[in-house]
Amino acid sequence: MTGKSVEYIGFPEQGRRLAYLDYLKIFAAFAVVMTHIASIGWQALPVEDSQWLISSVYEIVTRFCVPVFFMCSGAVLLNPCKTIPLKTLAVKYILRTTIIALGVSVAFVLLQNLLSGWGGFRALLRASIDGPYFIWYLWVLVGLYFLLPFLKPIAENQRLLTGLIAVLFVFVIGKNTLITMFPDSVLTVMANNFILFTENAEGLFYFLLGAYLVSHSFSRAARIAIYLAGAISLLCAIVLNYSDALLSGWDLYYVNRGNALIAVMSASVFVLFGRVFRNASLGRLSKWLVECGLMIYLIHPFVRQILESCDAFSWVVAFLLDNALLGIPLVTLAVYLVSLLVASFFKVGCNAARRLISR
Numbered sequence: 001m002t003g004k005s006v007e008y009i010g011f012p013e014q015g016r017r018l019a020y021l022d023y024l025k026i027f028a029a030f031a032v033v034m035t036h037i038a039s040i041g042w043q044a045l046p047v048e049d050s051q052w053l054i055s056s057v058y059e060i061v062t063r064f065c066v067p068v069f070f071m072c073s074g075a076v077l078l079n080p081c082k083t084i085p086l087k088t089l090a091v092k093y094i095l096r097t098t099i100i101a102l103g104v105s106v107a108f109v110l111l112q113n114l115l116s117g118w119g120g121f122r123a124l125l126r127a128s129i130d131g132p133y134f135i136w137y138l139w140v141l142v143g144l145y146f147l148l149p150f151l152k153p154i155a156e157n158q159r160l161l162t163g164l165i166a167v168l169f170v171f172v173i174g175k176n177t178l179i180t181m182f183p184d185s186v187l188t189v190m191a192n193n194f195i196l197f198t199e200n201a202e203g204l205f206y207f208l209l210g211a212y213l214v215s216h217s218f219s220r221a222a223r224i225a226i227y228l229a230g231a232i233s234l235l236c237a238i239v240l241n242y243s244d245a246l247l248s249g250w251d252l253y254y255v256n257r258g259n260a261l262i263a264v265m266s267a268s269v270f271v272l273f274g275r276v277f278r279n280a281s282l283g284r285l286s287k288w289l290v291e292c293g294l295m296i297y298l299i300h301p302f303v304r305q306i307l308e309s310c311d312a313f314s315w316v317v318a319f320l321l322d323n324a325l326l327g328i329p330l331v332t333l334a335v336y337l338v339s340l341l342v343a344s345f346f347k348v349g350c351n352a353a354r355r356l357i358s359r
Contacts, residue, residue: 077148104135180252
């Protein structure tokens with residue numbers, strides 16, 4: 001170390017697995033379940049209810065989850081040491097993710113129709129193509145995979161990488177922050193003229209940010225500053241979200257992944273895990289949780305939909321609404337474990353099928 005606040009240390013050599021990225025994925029997978037469980041009360045309760053405030057705190061605290069997913073992907077895939085042939089990129093990444101996105105969308109819409117009544121084939125097709133609320137993440141990943149051959153050379157050049165991240169922070173995160181927090185300002189009108197940077201472009205920002213953070217080391221003073229910035233951003237998001245909700249009702253202003261407050265908090269979580277788990281190793285359970293992470297992300301909305309729609313589980317929803325402080329973490333844990341169990345059965349079944357086919 002040279003005493004610099006930020007120092008380029010390069011990407012991990014090929015074959016070296018950074019355990020802290022895996023622990024981040026595990027933590028983020030649990031956090032995304034909590035976000036969606038907390039949103040039940042957040043959307044259903046009146047803002048004046050104390051249970052709404054508790055639900056909103058859980059909702060905001062866990063909003064780092066999807067940005068962290070993107071950062072972990074960028075940290076791995078943009079590593080110059082990781083070679084991905086174009087055929088592999090097209091089949092294993094782009095095509096497979098597209099099939100998963102479409103398949104899960106159809107399955108989720110079918111479940112909704114089963115629980116609430118058949119809406120017709122045309123409505124099913126339209127809803128499946130549009131995708132349920134959680135599928136956008138996969139479509140953004142597909143877009144990032146298409147861009148990967150062009151982004152890798154940028155990641156290898158630290159000046160280009162830093163410059164592009166700065167541009168994206170200003171014109172994507174900054175634009176989204178202005179639009180959501182100051183919708184009627186002159187700056188928002190100006191920001192809307194930058195039509196190149198559209199919805200979900202923040203995925204690209206986080207993807208590149210992951211590559212930057214994994215290839216740089218921070219001094220103790222810099223880390224403390226990052227942690228403080230993350231904590232202050234979290235506190236501001238909670239306070240501003242509550243005060244704004246009291247005035248005009250709840251909205252996604254301060255939980256939007258494109259909001260600067262969420263971006264700073266997410267970056268601080270990434271840096272914190274990089275420090276705490278820098279010398280950690282993965283056990284068998286941790287590896288299994290990592291392997292099931294994407295399936296947990298895709299399965300838990302099905303579990304939530306059943307909880308909300310079936311009368312047999314109305315007591316669970318009532319518990320969430322009446323006792324958010326305990327209900328949200330307990331129901332989150334239950335939904336996570338059920339999703340993990342289903343994912344495990346699915347994964348074991350797929351592995352068995354592959355072995356049979358390969359014989």
